[in-house]
Amino acid sequence: MTKTELALARAARPGRYRLGVMGGTFDPIHHGHLVAASEVAAKFALDEVVFVPTGVPWQKRDRGVSAAEDRYLMTVIATASNPRFTVSRVDIDRPGDTFTVDTLRDLRAARGPDTDLFFITGADAVRQILTWRGAEDLFGLAHFVGVTRPGVPMTADDLAHLPPGSVTLLEVPALAISSTACRDRVMARQPIWYLVPDGIVQYIAKRGLYPPYDSKAPNDRS
Numbered sequence: 001m002t003k004t005e006l007a008l009a010r011a012a013r014p015g016r017y018r019l020g021v022m023g024g025t026f027d028p029i030h031h032g033h034l035v036a037a038s039e040v041a042a043k044f045a046l047d048e049v050v051f052v053p054t055g056v057p058w059q060k061r062d063r064g065v066s067a068a069e070d071r072y073l074m075t076v077i078a079t080a081s082n083p084r085f086t087v088s089r090v091d092i093d094r095p096g097d098t099f100t101v102d103t104l105r106d107l108r109a110a111r112g113p114d115t116d117l118f119f120i121t122g123a124d125a126v127r128q129i130l131t132w133r134g135a136e137d138l139f140g141l142a143h144f145v146g147v148t149r150p151g152v153p154m155t156a157d158d159l160a161h162l163p164p165g166s167v168t169l170l171e172v173p174a175l176a177i178s179s180t181a182c183r184d185r186v187m188a189r190q191p192i193w194y195l196v197p198d199g200i201v202q203y204i205a206k207r208g209l210y211p212p213y214d215s216k217a218p219n220d221r222s
C-alpha cells in the first residue's frame with residue numbers, strides 16, 4: 001500500500017475507529033507476531049490492535065495445544081508494554097471450535113458500527129482462508145492484511161482466488177520465528193531468549209510448558 005493509497009483510504013472514511021485484529025494460537029506468542037502487528041498498525045494507521053488467542057484451533061487438533069489460559073496470559077504479558085495493543089478473550093470464552101467469522105462478528109457487536117476491522121494474518125494463513133468456516137462471509141466483516149513470512153513465498157497471484165480488493169499484501173521485516181520452533185527449542189533445552197519477549201521465557205519456565213524430551217525435571221534453563 002502506497003502513502004497515497006493510505007491517505008485516500010483514510011480520507012474515504014474519516015472519524016472511524018480503525019481496529020486491527022491479530023488472531024493466533026500463540027503457543028507461545030513470539031516477536032514475529034508482535035512485529036507483524038506493529039507494522040500493520042503503522043502502515044494502516046490503526047488506533048488499536050487486539051490480539052485474540054484462539055480457543056480451540058480446529059485445524060491444529062491433531063497436534064494438541066497448550067491450555068487456553070496459558071496462551072491468553074502469555075499474550076497479555078507480551079503485549080502489556082504497548083499502549084495500542086490489547087487482548088480479547090472472545091475466542092477462548094466461546095465454547096467449541098474457533099472460527100474467525102465468529103471472532104469478527106463478536107468484535108463488531110462489541111465495538112459498534114463506527115469501527116472498521118482489519119484482520120492481520122501471515123502468508124501461510126492467507127493461503128488457507130478459503131478452508132475456513134463461513135469463508136464467504138469473512139470479507140464483508142473485515143479487510144484482510146496478509147503479511148510476508150520467511151519461507152512462505154507469496155505474490156499477488158496467490159490472492160487470485162480471493163475476492164478482488166479483499167486482501168492487501170504487506171511486506172514486514174522478516175523474522176524467521178515460529179511457535180513450533182520455539183516449542184522445539186524449549187523441549188531440546190535450547191534458549192529462546194530474544195525470539196520471544198523476556199517475560200514469555202520466564203512464564204514458560206515457571207509453568208513448565210513444553211517439557212524437555214530427555215527428562216521429567218523442571219525446566220531449569222537460565
Ligand SMILES: Nc1ncnc2c1ncn2[C@@H]1O[C@H](COP(=O)(O)OP(=O)(O)OP(=O)(O)O)[C@@H](O)[C@H]1O
Binds near residue numbers: 023024180
Ligand atoms: N514470523 C512470522 N512472521 C509473520 N507472520 C507470522 C509469523 N509467525 C506467525 N505469523 C502469523 O501470525 C498468526 C498466528 O500464528 P500462530 O499463532 O499460528 O504462530 P505460528 O508461529 O505460525 O505457530 P505454529 O508454528 O505453532 O504453527 C498467523 O496468521 C501466522 O501466519
Ligand SMILES: O=C(O)c1ccc[n+]([C@@H]2O[C@H](COP(=O)([O-])O)[C@@H](O)[C@H]2O)c1
Binds near residue numbers: 100133
Ligand atoms: O475460521 C476458521 O475456520 C479458521 C481456521 C484456521 C485458522 N483460523 C484463524 O486464523 C488465525 C491464525 O490461526 P493459527 O491456527 O495459524 O494460529 C487465528 O485467528 C485462527 O482462529 C480460522
